[in-house]
Amino acid sequence: MSTTTPFSQATDAAHAELLGRARRFTASQTWDLDHRFPLVLDRASGAEVWDAAGRRYVDFTSCSGAAPLGAGHRPVLDRIGAELARSGGILPGPLSTLRVELAERLAALFPVAERSVFFRTGSCATTAAVRLARVHTGASTVLTSGYHGWHDWHLQDRTPMGPPDRDPQTHDFHYDLGLLDELAAAHGPVAGVIVTPEVNFFPHAYARALEEATRRHGALLIIDEVMTGFRYATGGYHTAAGLSPDLITLSKGLANGTALSAVSGRAQVMAAVEDTYLGNTYQREITPFAAALATLDALADGTALARASAVGDRLIHGLNEVFARHSVPAWAFAHPTMFDVVFADSGLGHAFFQQMWSRGFLMQYGGRFMPSAATRDEDVEAAVATADSALAAALEETDTSHCDGDLLTAAVRFAGERFVTTPATVERWFDGADRQ
Numbered sequence: 413m414s415t416t417t418p419f420s421q422a423t424d425a426a427h428a429e430l431l432g433r434a435r436r437f438t439a440s441q442t443w444d445l446d447h448r449f450p451l452v453l454d455r456a457s458g459a460e461v462w463d464a465a466g467r468r469y470v471d472f473t474s475c476s477g478a479a480p481l482g483a484g485h486r487p488v489l490d491r492i493g494a495e496l497a498r499s500g501g502i503l504p505g506p507l508s509t510l511r512v513e514l515a516e517r518l519a520a521l522f523p524v525a526e527r528s529v530f531f532r533t534g535s536c537a538t539t540a541a542v543r544l545a546r547v548h549t550g551a552s553t554v555l556t557s558g559y560h561g562w563h564d565w566h567l568q569d570r571t572p573m574g575p576p577d578r579d580p581q582t583h584d585f586h587y588d589l590g591l592l593d594e595l596a597a598a599h600g601p602v603a604g605v606i607v608t609p610e611v612n613f614f615p616h617a618y619a620r621a622l623e624e625a626t627r628r629h630g631a632l633l634i635i636d637e638v639m640t641g642f643r644y645a646t647g648g649y650h651t652a653a654g655l656s657p658d659l660i661t662l663s664k665g666l667a668n669g670t671a672l673s674a675v676s677g678r679a680q681v682m683a684a685v686e687d688t689y690l691g692n693t694y695q696r697e698i699t700p701f702a703a704a705l706a707t708l709d710a711l712a713d714g715t716a717l718a719r720a721s722a723v724g725d726r727l728i729h730g731l732n733e734v735f736a737r738h739s740v741p742a743w744a745f746a747h748p749t750m751f752d753v754v755f756a757d758s759g760l761g762h763a764f765f766q767q768m769w770s771r772g773f774l775m776q777y778g779g780r781f782m783p784s785a786a787t788r789d790e791d792v793e794a795a796v797a798t799a800d801s802a803l804a805a806a807l808e809e810t811d812t813s814h815c816d817g818d819l820l821t822a823a824v825r826f827a828g829e830r831f832v833t834t835p836a837t838v839e840r841w842f843d844g845a846d847r848q
């Protein structure tokens with residue numbers, strides 16, 4: 413069963429024309445089209461989304477994690493509207509009643525968040541956290557693993573990308589604790605270690621070993637919770653894993669789709685704001701703070717996260733049943749609110765997800781499932797039913813004869829491609845990850 417709205421040639425032609433304009437004036441072939449979908453999207457509601465031709469899709473990513481309550485969550489929109497009408501929307505100074513209120517709310521939610529400063533994007537927050545660590549410690553070297561956005565300091569060890577003068581004082585240890593020790597010895601003193609938790613691959617014990625290594629090298633620990641802060645667990649990943657970071661970065665989910673990010677941390681470290689400059693004009697804008705306060709209200713009793721978790725559980729089980737029925741070595745696994753799907757044959761994985769999105773379920777291979785609380789049961793069941801025919805079609809068009817079908821090998825490859833870790837690190841830690 414497909415949930416895609418049947419479309420006429422006329423609407424398809426109109427969409428193609430719009431796509432042509434997008435290509436001409438704004439779309440990146442690599443990042444907007446090849447890495448995503450050849451679609452111009454128009455509007456969304458909950459987990460439903462429509463393209464410019466009026467075709468309907470289901471989004472299992474919460475808009476790339478940004479909207480855990482689903483797009484257009486009514487209480488968030490209402491609060492934005494009310495605060496816009498009340499406040500005028502923008503103030504001449506950076507301190508507003510709502511900003512103070514939000515910083516207090518974060519302090520109550522995350523014990524580490526004694527103080528917070530705000531930005532618009534996750535990239536700004538991680539860059540600011542790195543700056544604060546450097547200013548606080550007086551050291552320049554930063555060790556990093558995982559994705560933290562697009563800013564220059566972090567293009568360090570990525571593929572041949574970015575300017576030739578990438579930050580020479582940032583070193584990627586690829587989640588490899590042995591490499592972290594080597595880099596610290598070679599380039600120390602280390603200001604900070606900043607890591608994005610890869611929750612489906614590395615267990616809490618890994619995170620605690622990382623914290624221990626960070627302390628051993630006298631560095632600050634920064635947990636990049638842009639993805640996990642409001643999705644992994646109430647209180648974020650670091651609370652669930654029993655970590656005591658010095659700084660955390662937050663963004664996705666903080667304001668349910670409105671651009672807002674934060675660096676929060678221990679007051680002593682955050683005091684470094686006095687010795688550097690992190691000013692940004694749009695701290696004056698009210699909408700993000702209004703959205704954040706309404707979002708935190710909606711997340712407060714845990715039912716939204718529990719709903720997203722139930723959706724994830726059902727998808728994980730449904731997809732794994734489909735994979736088993738077709739005897740395809742593929743796995744949906746781990747944390748239900750942010751789970752991964754790994755195919756032993758990545759070519760088949762790509763073909764499967766292409767079949768899925770063309771049937772109305774917007775996902776791509778290597779992307780992470782992050783269902784929103786707004787996902788409807790019938791859309792989950794439709795996705796599982798569609799997975800069956802999508803996989804049959806993908807099998808028809810893919811030669812899988814060379815594939816050995818081993819999960820660990822597939823996971824090593826997947827992790828290497830997605831978050832640039834070393835095979836030895838996945839082999840060492842993957843079995844202990846919290847794969848329920």
Ligand SMILES: Cc1ncc(COP(=O)(O)O)c(C=O)c1O
Nearest residue numbers: 533534535559560561608638639
């Ligand atoms: C862990 C993490 N850090 C930082 C970022 C960058 O956030 P933004 O795209 O808002 O700049 C992302 C975005 O996906 C992320 O997942």
